[in-house]
Amino acid sequence: MEWLITLFNSAQQWLFESIIQPIMFQVGMASLLEDGYDATGWLLVGLLQVLVIVAVIGPLERWRPVEPVTDRKAIRTDVIYTLIHRLGVFRLALFFTLAPLFDSLFGMLRVHGLRTFNIDAIWPGVTDQPIVSLLIYLAVFDLLDYLIHRGQHRFDWWWSLHSLHHSQRQMTKWSDSRNHLLDDVIRDVIIVVVAQLIGVAPGQFVAIVAIAQLSENFHHVNARIWFGKLGERLWISPRFHRRHHAISLVEARQGDPHLPAQGLPRSIELARGCNFGVLLPLWDMLFKTANFELRFDPTGVEDQIKPGPDGKVRNYGEGFWSQQWLGILRLLRRD
Numbered sequence: 001m002e003w004l005i006t007l008f009n010s011a012q013q014w015l016f017e018s019i020i021q022p023i024m025f026q027v028g029m030a031s032l033l034e035d036g037y038d039a040t041g042w043l044l045v046g047l048l049q050v051l052v053i054v055a056v057i058g059p060l061e062r063w064r065p066v067e068p069v070t071d072r073k074a075i076r077t078d079v080i081y082t083l084i085h086r087l088g089v090f091r092l093a094l095f096f097t098l099a100p101l102f103d104s105l106f107g108m109l110r111v112h113g114l115r116t117f118n119i120d121a122i123w124p125g126v127t128d129q130p131i132v133s134l135l136i137y138l139a140v141f142d143l144l145d146y147l148i149h150r151g152q153h154r155f156d157w158w159w160s161l162h163s164l165h166h167s168q169r170q171m172t173k174w175s176d177s178r179n180h181l182l183d184d185v186i187r188d189v190i191i192v193v194v195a196q197l198i199g200v201a202p203g204q205f206v207a208i209v210a211i212a213q214l215s216e217n218f219h220h221v222n223a224r225i226w227f228g229k230l231g232e233r234l235w236i237s238p239r240f241h242r243r244h245h246a247i248s249l250v251e252a253r254q255g256d257p258h259l260p261a262q263g264l265p266r267s268i269e270l271a272r273g274c275n276f277g278v279l280l281p282l283w284d285m286l287f288k289t290a291n292f293e294l295r296f297d298p299t300g301v302e303d304q305i306k307p308g309p310d311g312k313v314r315n316y317g318e319g320f321w322s323q324q325w326l327g328i329l330r331l332l333r334r335d
Helices: 002-026 030-063 072-086 089-111 130-154 156-166 181-197 202-219 238-245 247-254 266-271 282-286 320-331
Strands: none
Touching (some): 030 089, 089 181, 130 181, 130 202, 156 181
């Protein structure tokens, strides 16, 4: 593990000194060099993630595809979303807009005596071991992601944004980052606040985010992959997550009492969906939202194929900007 950290740090240092630092001097951002170095780490992680998506996850779609690729334009839009998030464009925007607010907020809380609750200090000598603390934080943030995901489906205003993610009818390895930017901002604010409150080290936070993101890319892969009866209950598979995106389950997500429940368990009806987990199926099993049916259904949102009262199906947009704009209109109930 040490050699891997050393290799990453060396690569980060080279990338910063060779490319990022000269650019920052050129554009008059020398006062932000420390932040620029941290951002270089995120950029390097993003580049490595894209490499893994293409070289490791990509071949799985050619090996055992669930469905043939018929809409390459939609997939190209998803690639744009992925590059925006993984190569730091989204984080850079957050840095210049929300970072000062966070600094002021947490500074004020510390002045008033609010202390960070360090989870890795619960059992000195055990929980402060790097691997142990990483596993603990992975479990904590996985539970947090599960709860956030439940909220995205439970609250109508949040679903109006999150439904963009579900509107992809051609789900692939690139579909994970297909989100409304406002939806991402809300989620990231929650994650950052919790990370500050429980004392996650910056290096560990980067590792947690990278593991979760790559796992989510794998979950969305267009491949007939499942882990068997035992494995499906240990780690989330593409089959498990595809059930979450299945268009046949959208009735439960929307919570419309006039639509048939299709024999779904009451807990799934109330949650407006199933299989909300990001890494571990554990939370879905504990809260009774797990669906282990061995099926690979079409994906999408019900109102994309079922006309509404006006006789029209809902349009979620084809390009990046149209999808973002239509999400705002849905939020304002003007679509």
